[in-house]
Every structure is written in C-alpha cells, then in structure tokens.
Amino acid sequence: MCLVVALCASLPEPPNAMGVAHPVHATLRKGGPEGRHAGVLALGWAFGVLQIAFFVGLLVLGTRSKLGNRGAMVRVLPGALVYLATWTALVLAYAHARGRWLGFPPATAIMLVGLWPAPLVFVALYMRGFRSLVYGPDEARAFKAIMARQREAAPARKP
Amino acid sequence: MEPLRTPIVLACVGVYMLSCIVVGAWAMRRTHSAKDFFVAGRDLGVMVTALAVFSSTLSGFGFVGGPGLVYSLGMSSIWMIIASSIGYALSFFLLGKRIRLFAELRDSVSLPDAVAARYRSEAARFLTALAILLGVMGYLATQILAMATVLQSVLTRTDTFSQISLGACVTLSCAVLVFYSVAGGIIASVYTDMLQGAVMVVAALMVLIAAILAVDGGVPAIVDIIAADDREAANPWGTLGMLGTLSWYFVFALGGAGQPHVVTKLMMNRRVEDARHILPVSILGYSVSALLWISIGLTMRALVLSGGHPELPGADAAAAEFLQHYAHPLLAGVVFAGLFAAIMSTADAFLNIGAAAVIHDIPRALGSTAIKPERELFWARVATAVTAVAAAVFAMYSHYENQRLVALLGAFGWGTFAAALVPTVAIGFNWKRASARAACVAIVSSLVINLAIELFKLRLPFGINGGAASLAVSLTLFFCVSFMGPPPPIDPDVEAVMDL
Numbered sequence: 015m016c017l018v019v020a021l022c023a024s025l026p027e028p029p030n031a032m033g034v035a036h037p038v039h040a041t042l043r044k045g046g047p048e049g050r051h052a053g054v055l056a057l058g059w060a061f062g063v064l065q066i067a068f069f070v071g072l073l074v075l076g077t078r079s080k081l082g083n084r085g086a087m088v089r090v091l092p093g094a095l096v097y098l099a100t101w102t103a104l105v106l107a108y109a110h111a112r113g114r115w116l117g118f119p120p121a122t123a124i125m126l127v128g129l130w131p132a133p134l135v136f137v138a139l140y141m142r143g144f145r146s147l148v149y150g151p152d153e154a155r156a157f158k159a160i161m162a163r164q165r166e167a168a169p170a171r172k173p
Numbered sequence: 174m175e176p177l178r179t180p181i182v183l184a185c186v187g188v189y190m191l192s193c194i195v196v197g198a199w200a201m202r203r204t205h206s207a208k209d210f211f212v213a214g215r216d217l218g219v220m221v222t223a224l225a226v227f228s229s230t231l232s233g234f235g236f237v238g239g240p241g242l243v244y245s246l247g248m249s250s251i252w253m254i255i256a257s258s259i260g261y262a263l264s265f266f267l268l269g270k271r272i273r274l275f276a277e278l279r280d281s282v283s284l285p286d287a288v289a290a291r292y293r294s295e296a297a298r299f300l301t302a303l304a305i306l307l308g309v310m311g312y313l314a315t316q317i318l319a320m321a322t323v324l325q326s327v328l329t330r331t332d333t334f335s336q337i338s339l340g341a342c343v344t345l346s347c348a349v350l351v352f353y354s355v356a357g358g359i360i361a362s363v364y365t366d367m368l369q370g371a372v373m374v375v376a377a378l379m380v381l382i383a384a385i386l387a388v389d390g391g392v393p394a395i396v397d398i399i400a401a402d403d404r405e406a407a408n409p410w411g412t413l414g415m416l417g418t419l420s421w422y423f424v425f426a427l428g429g430a431g432q433p434h435v436v437t438k439l440m441m442n443r444r445v446e447d448a449r450h451i452l453p454v455s456i457l458g459y460s461v462s463a464l465l466w467i468s469i470g471l472t473m474r475a476l477v478l479s480g481g482h483p484e485l486p487g488a489d490a491a492a493a494e495f496l497q498h499y500a501h502p503l504l505a506g507v508v509f510a511g512l513f514a515a516i517m518s519t520a521d522a523f524l525n526i527g528a529a530a531v532i533h534d535i536p537r538a539l540g541s542t543a544i545k546p547e548r549e550l551f552w553a554r555v556a557t558a559v560t561a562v563a564a565a566v567f568a569m570y571s572h573y574e575n576q577r578l579v580a581l582l583g584a585f586g587w588g589t590f591a592a593a594l595v596p597t598v599a600i601g602f603n604w605k606r607a608s609a610r611a612a613c614v615a616i617v618s619s620l621v622i623n624l625a626i627e628l629f630k631l632r633l634p635f636g637i638n639g640g641a642a643s644l645a646v647s648l649t650l651f652f653c654v655s656f657m658g659p660p661p662p663i664d665p666d667v668e669a670v671m672d673l
Binding site for chain 2: 016025027032036044048050055062068075076077079080097108118122126131134140149153154156
C-alpha cells in the first residue's frame with residue numbers, strides 16, 4: 015500500500031485531481047471532467063484491492079488462534095470474494111455505466127447499496143459462528159483455568 | 174407553530190440536559206471504586222455497550238462537519254461513513270474477545286493497562302497514555318467549543334440571552350458535562366450514551382424524511398440537480414477524487430480499531446459472548462445516525478445549486494440552515510438535542526480516558542505509587558474535573574488568541590489514534606511476534622508524522638489523507654521493527670490468553 019501511495023506521488027496530477035473551486039458558489043467544490051481519473055483508475059482499483067486484502071488478513075488474524083490460519087481463511091473467504099467483487103463492480107460501473115440506478119449514478123448506487131453493506135457478510139459470520147470461530151465453551155473453560163491459576167499465584171499481580 | 178420554534182428547541186435541549194444530570198446523579202450511587210469509574214465494573218449489558226460504542230464514535234463532527242463536507246464535496250465524505258461496516262467488523266474480530274479477556278485477566282481499568290500487560294513494557298504504557306492525553310485535549314477542546322457554539326446559536330435567538338458570550342456558553346454546557354462525568358464516571362457516560370444514541374437515531378430518521386421532502390421529486394431530483402451542475406459530485410468519489418476518498422476509507426475503516434474511547438468500551442461488557450450481539454447493534458445505530466450526515470449535505474447542495482436556498486455563509490452551516498428553514502420546530506428541537514448528544518457522548522468518553530491517563534497510567538508508567546488504590550476514585554473525579562476545565566480554558570484561549578492550537582491538537586484525532594493504536598493494540602494483541610519496541614516506534618511515528626503534517630501544512634498528492642499516510646507508515650514500521658528483533662518475551666498468562 016505504501017508502494018501504491020509512492021506511485022501516486024510520482025504521477026503528474028491533473029489540475030482538477032482534487033476538484034476545483036465552484037465558479038458560482040464559494041462554499042462548494044466541483045470535480046470537473048471525469049477524465050481526471052483516466053491515469054489513476056487502475057491504481058485506485060489496486061489500492062482498493064490491497065485495502066480489502068489487508069482487512070481480510072486482519073479478520074483472519076483475529077480468528078486464527080481458534081481455527082488456525084487455513085481454517086480462518088476458509089471461513090472468511092466467501093465474504094472476501096463478495097467484498098472484492100462489489101468493489102470491482104463499482105470501479106467498472108464508474109468507468110463504463112451511465113444512466114441512473116435507484117436514482118443515483120450506477121457506481122454511486124453500488125457504493126451505497128453494495129460496498130457499504132458488503133462487509134455485513136463478516137458481521138453475520140461473527141454472529142452466527144461466534145462459538146466455533148471466536149469464543150466457544152472450550153475457550154471459556156480454558157480461560158477459567160487461566161484465571162484460577164492466576165488467583166493461586168501469589169502475590170496477586172497488579173495491572 | 175413557527176413562532177414557538179426557539180422555545181421548543183430550548184425546551185428539547187433543556188429536557189435532554191436535565192436527563193443527563195438525572196443519569197449522572199443515579200450513576201454516582203453505583204460508582205464505588207476506580208474500576209467502576211473507569212470500566213463500569215465490567216458489568217454492562219448488550220444494549221448499553223452497543224449504544225455507547227456507536228454514540229462515542231459519532232461525535233459532533235458527524236452532525237455539523239459531516240453534512241458540511243457532503244454539501245461542499247458531494248459524495249466524497251460518504252466514504253467515511255461506508256467505512257463503518259468493515260471498521261466495526263475489524264474492531265470486533267480483532268478486539269471484541271481479546272481486549273475483554275486481557276481486562277479480566279489483569280484487572281485492567283484502561284487501555285494503557287492492557288498495553289503494559291501485553292508488552293511487559295512501561296514505556297509502551299507511557300507512550301499510549303501520552304498519545305491518548307494529547308489526543309484527548311485536542312478532541313475535547315474541539316467538542317467543548319462546538320457545544321458552546323451551538324448553545325450560543327440557540328440562546329441568542331431569545332430576548333433574554335441575545336447577548337450571551339461564548340465563555341458563558343462554555344461554562345453552561347461544561348457544567349452539565351462535568352457534573353455527570355465527575356459524579357458517575359463511565360457508568361454515567363455509558364448510560365447517557367444510551368440516551369444520546371437513541372436521540373441520535375430518532376433525529377436522523379426524522380431528518381432523512383424531512384430532507385427528502387425538502388426538494389420536489391425527492392432523492393432522484395436531488396441527484397439530478399447535483400449531477401447537472403457537476404457529474405463528478407454525484408459520482409462515488411465526489412469532487413475530492415478517487416485516491417483521496419479511498420485514503421479516507423482506509424483510515425476510517427481501520428482507524429476504528431484504534432480509537433481509545435471506543436475500544437475501551439469493549440472492556441466493559443459483562444460477558445465475552447456479548448460481543449456477538451453488540452457488533453450488529455452498533456453498526457445499525459451508527460449507519461442510521463449517519464443518514465443525517467448524508468441527507469442534509471446532499472439536500473442543501475441541491476437547494477443552493479437550484480437557487481432554492483441562498484449561498485451558505487460556510488459549509489459547516491449546512492445543518493443549522495437546514496434545521497432553521499426546512500425542519501418542523503419539533504424536529505429541529507430533537508435534532509438540536511441530538512447534536513448535543515453527539516458532542517457530549519464523545520466528550521464524556523474522552524474525559525474518562527483522559528482522567529485515567531492522568532491519575533492511573535502515566536504515574537504507573539513512571540513508577541509512582543503516590544496514589545493509593547483506595548484513593549483512586551477520589552483522584553479520578555478530581556482529574557476528570559481538572560481535565561474538563563483545562564480543555565475548556567484551552568478551547569477559549571485558542572478561540573480568542575490562536576485558532577490554530579485547537580486545530581493542531583484536533584489533528585491528533587482520528588488519524589493519530591489510528592496510526593498509534595491500530596498496530597499497537599489491534600494487531601499487537603493478536604500477534605505474538607509484535608514487540609514493545611515496535612509498539613513504541615509506531616506510537617512515536619504517528620505523533621511525529623501527524624504533527625508534522627499539520628504544523629507544516631503538508632499536502633499529499635491526489636488529496637491523500639495525512640492520517641492514512643501516517644497509518645500506512647506506522648504499520649510498516651511496526652511490522653519491520655517486530656521482524657528485525659527476536660520474538661519478544663510474553664508473560665505466560667497473557668500468552669495463554671492470546672492462544673484462545
């Protein structure tokens with residue numbers, strides 16, 4: 015990701031890369047012609063993919079103690095694919111689709127009703143699979159045992 | 174009902190403030206120790222924790238700055254909101270279980286306590302507490318200033334208080350905040366958060382309907398007006414552009430797991446298993462409340478562009494102008510109460526972790542045992558009051574003498590916490606290879622980089638957010654430093670919990 019950011023720094027910035035002042039309304043900004051993203055669309059897509067990969071990696075990190083790397087990855091994979099597909103669809107819609115979906119430009123509609131809720135797959139996994147994925151009766155028993163050993167150890171440890 | 178607009182708004186705000194005082198007085202009777210004061214005795218139910226988590230996340234920025242950003246930049250800032258779904262998921266996957274277990278294992282009352290236990294390092298504890306304290310002063314001063322400004326805008330519409338000063342409004346609003354925070358500590362904070370969260374959700378739903386009705390043709394007409402003026406403003410990246418908005422997504426998605434005032438709440442639930450129910454409720458509450466942010470911003474942009482509303486004095490006036498002109502007086506009253514709720518729910522959480530840093534974490538990191546455990550509750554209350562007064566004085570000084578000060582420390586907000594604490598806490602609590610030295614390097618780099626960006630007004634290409642860059646750098650340093658050294662020693666009990 016640092017590499018992507020460094021690559022961005024090396025690219026020439028179009029004058030409206032971050033928008034321009036609105037010619038009529040001082041408190042508004044304008045994006046200007048869509049061509050401003052022509053040179054960075056692929057880089058932006060890659061930036062998004064790397065973010066998703068990193069997030070998914072962290073989700074695996076949070077669950078691997080119980081399932082191991084492979085087991086955690088298998089459980090998280092379907093959600094990751096949904097997330098990645100939604101992101102790719104958003105970028106493609108921005109580049110190619112015109113008209114309106116649900117009253118919005120297609121890419122914006124995908125952002126609002128696709129990308130926003132896409133990670134809810136992970137939330138559902140966390141809720142439904144909590145005992146097998148995160149913390150089940152075995153872990154609760156093991157934690158009780160750790161606490162019991164802790165109490166027996168003298169003197170009591172302070173935080 | 175229009176002539177009664179101001180009295181109705183005042184009544185709603187008054188009822189809300191009174192409710193906070195009542196909750197504070199009730200919570201005082203349940204607060205018997207420093208553990209109660211800082212982590213609510215680790216005895217909170219699902220709904221209380223869930224509403225506290227989301228209402229602490231959504232500060233006054235969401236109700237004032239957020240709509241202003243959508244108004245000014247189009248869709249760009251909506252990426253901060255849509256990041257919440259993956260952001261909460263990350264926080265709970267990484268910390269929902271782990272931090273709660275650490276807290277019980279070592280009887281931790283603060284995040285730096287847990288950091289010290291994980292890394293066996295007082296330096297890591299000290300730096301975590303320092304980052305929290307610096308961030309708290311900036312954040313708190315900003316929240317106090319915002320609260321006083323809103324109160325002044327409401328009171329100056331009355332004949333009696335038409336000349337009320339900002340200082341008087343700071344005193345008034347802080348008095349309520351300090352009362353319930355000092356009296357009831359985190360118990361008052363989370364129960365007022367519950368009230369505040371409920372008010373925010375109701376306000377957001379009502380505003381959404383009012384905003385759609387404010388423009389003939391509803392959402393499609395609003396989007397048509399915005400797109401006709403500038404197609405990019407209605408496209409997903411808004412006016413800021415793709416890379417800038419994606420950097421916001423990165424820092425807001427990942428940064429949630431590094432916000433100390435939010436993460437600390439995950440230490441307070443009664444049972445570890447409660448996390449599975451807290452997560453969806455928090456996401457739902459936040460997402461619904463954030464509809465206010467989106468709907469007001471887009472509606473006001475469309476109204477100004479179509480000539481239906483005069484140019485705003487500033488982008489941050491979007492919410493106030495909407496409430497003044499397009500909201501029923503009762504709705505305006507609820508939303509103003511919601512606005513105070515948003516500000517105070519964040520401010521009280523910061524006051525609590527700031528006080529913990531002052532009387533508990535920093536002295537322990539420096540090896541001081543001056544405060545006996547049985548006197549910690551008393552000193553916690555003193556520290557809460559002193560922190561609030563210091564932040565209020567700082568806010569006023571900055572407002573009148575040097576407006577950059579609050580902005581400077583305000584920059585030690587989301588991005589700094591994210592860069593400092595995501596590696597140290599969210600990753601380090603799950604990864605045994607992470608070393609104390611790596612944690613210290615990540616925290617120091619986040620403080621230095623964010624301060625440098627703000628101090629020297631550095632601008633990154635394509636609008637890439639400074640906090641995102643700082644987070645990427647601190648993560649890289651954290652991994653590199655951890656891999657460069659030998660595997661760090663971990664206390665057996667902590668290691669056993671990390672294996673669960």
